[in-house]
Amino acid sequence: MKKWIYRPHIEGNASRQAHADLPEGTVERELGKEGFFGPATHMYHPRPPTGWKSWEGPLRPRAFDCVRIKPHGHSPWDAALLLHNAALRMRFWTCRESMDHLARNADGDELLFVHNGSGELYCDYGHLAIEAGDYIVLPRSTMWRIDCAAPMQMLLIEATNSSYTLPDKGLVGEHAIFDPAMLDLPRIDDAFKAQQQGAAAARDWAVRIKRRNEVSTVVYPYNPLDAIGWHGSLHPVRINVRDIRPLMSHRFHLPPSAHTTFVAGRFVVCTFTPRPFETDPGAIKVPFFHNNDDFDEVIFYHAGDFFSRDNIHPGMITLHPCGFTHGPHPKALGRMLQQTKPGTDEYAVMIDARDALDIDEAATAAEFHDYHRSWQQK
Known part of the structure; x- marks a missing residue:
């Protein structure tokens, strides 16, 4: 067992409960270890931490359209x-x-x-x-x-x-x-x-x-x-x-690890299935911004309406490598505390890989190259 350097502390204007009761006018960002299983800190920011202006270099969020693969x-x-x-x-x-x-x-x-x-x-x-x-x-x-x-x-x-x-x-x-x-x-x-x-x-x-x-x-x-x-x-x-019954909490947005379906040596496979949205007024109702800096995160979008993403259709894959903050797109963030329907309508397969993933030619040929711009306000 690891002995983490651990001393919980609250500094400045912050919520005492993660993913709920955020200070007014803020968004939450989680910095965590071991894919949501280790120690974590929650930062509160006046602006979305995905509000970048430009991006250079090989590290960036990626999206690939499998429909285009011959x-x-x-x-x-x-x-x-x-x-x-x-x-x-x-x-x-x-x-x-x-x-x-x-x-x-x-x-x-x-x-x-x-x-x-x-x-x-x-x-x-x-x-x-x-x-x-x-x-x-x-x-x-x-x-x-x-x-x-x-x-x-x-x-x-x-x-x-x-x-x-x-x-x-x-x-x-x-x-x-x-x-x-x-x-x-x-x-x-x-x-x-x-x-x-x-x-x-x-x-x-x-x-x-x-x-x-x-x-x-x-x-x-x-x-x-x-x-x-x-x-x-x-x-x-x-x-x-259809036979997977997701864990739910009406007062707290659960992390993706709650939806783990299979475990392998250096990665896990999770499944997102339809579920009711959180009903507590103070609970966030979208995936929280996070730095999942021990894993590369891959999502294959199978069916439905992908409520945290814009311009994503079934058959697409997103890759969010560790090293930067990611989270909901601007349209989804606008529904952070109040949703327009009672629950999600999506099926997706998520893979959290402990080691960096290489991108192969077939994926590059089917890439949506401006995906990293999709967090910018229109």
Whole structure:
């Protein structure tokens, strides 16, 4: 356990309660450690701390439009690499037709998030029907393929040399956010048994294995997804964002870490789902300005009305690297204390990465280059 240098102190005109009862005419800025889990200080400013006039240099907020990324091939190893570091590889994949081979990731667990479309996933463990809004966790080296009737778009998040686990839910207990009983598992059902039979099952099957970001191909003279049964506690799981029940407080705006869905070695995956706005008159009702200086923050916008952002549509990604303050856009800030509707209407996937992320060519080619100007008052 870390022994932080810790002595709570109030200086000047400040609120005693974070995210509520701000001094009149001020906005709040949080300076925190360890992604909202460590010590923090709350500053109160007369102007938004995002009121910059100009920006030079490589560090800046970034936005990318995945809708503009052209599909390449029908294998997950053809997917466009967007962001990466030693612990994480984030790709965007348009699966235009059913896979004629099996994929296997030997570099780490794979998390699939289905943005559009639906299909059937077959893997070592059986069959799962998948659709928009599904998370599918595939343990490292699972063999799998997807059958799709129409193109599917997916965000692929690799936990490089690591595993996905569930977050520690602390005082609220194991059944908060989602009960583990809500996790669906692959089944050895009729659909799985059917793909083990007939001419398609008798042909050669290629397994494309990714290891150290290079792909090797192993060919079988039969379909290797031929299990007749299994037992154990290692297996893929699926949950849909509709089944996630967010933590809420009507008197206090909770930080993004309250919405953690999966935890990997050097990053976490959080999910934003619709929820009521805070009702306490003094509580802020938008994300607070913050310096999340131990993490790079990535958000993939899946569906709905993204209440803290302007000019963002489904399929876009924002990257807020550590080193500067970020928070709501001006239009959202105008509703800091009073909203015009009872709750949020958004689904988004957030990744907090402990190590700096590199931006790859596919993301740069789909970048909205003036995103850093979007905080400037019109």
